[in-house]
Amino acid sequence: QKEVEQNSGPLSVPEGAIASLNCTYSDRGSQSFFWYRQYSGKSPELIMFIYSNGDKEDGRFTAQLNKASQYVSLLIRDSQPSDSATYLCAVTTNAGNNRKLIWGLGTSLAVNP
């Protein structure tokens, strides 16, 4: 069973701090990695994707990938109350002839004013 693991949280950080969200995956063959944000009662929306080892920055968000350790993380700098949401890690895995997204259960983030 190919899996994606995340701490469920809640992760609580003060406004302006750095929030660090972590994700591990079991399939060494995974090639693509995604972070989705889901506000309560809403649908997931893509924040970041990363394919190569290292860091990828987009505004206040940085995705970090370490394929050797099978680990992907999301850093949110200068956290804002509007960042309070559940963050879902999704990883592609090969299942037979199909490539699928496997989802973590998500980490709940609370940014306190």
Added chain:
Amino acid sequence: DAGVIQSPRHEVTEMGQEVTLRCKPISGHDYLFWYRQTMMRGLELLIYFNNNVPIDDSGMPEDRFSAKMPNASFSTLKIQPSEPRDSAVYFCASREGPGTGELFFGEGSRLTVL
């Protein structure tokens, strides 16, 4: 574009009743996905279509679930008969092209089976 459109947004029904959920993908997107989300199991892929053809339905829980995509702009997910354990939020998502591009989700259909 209006995005992925799902209906109904909320459905409350009694055990044994038939439930039909509907989805209109984003125009031009050739992949359509049906997901189910619960607190315990997270997002689970039920089935996906490419160019209206079902590609992988291995996530469909059992024969009570069926999905169709009669044309590029419409898909249904049907549960018959429904059971309380089917209570969840059902999301439809679409994507343009193969590979692992961005999934665009609808607002979801919250199903409660009493």
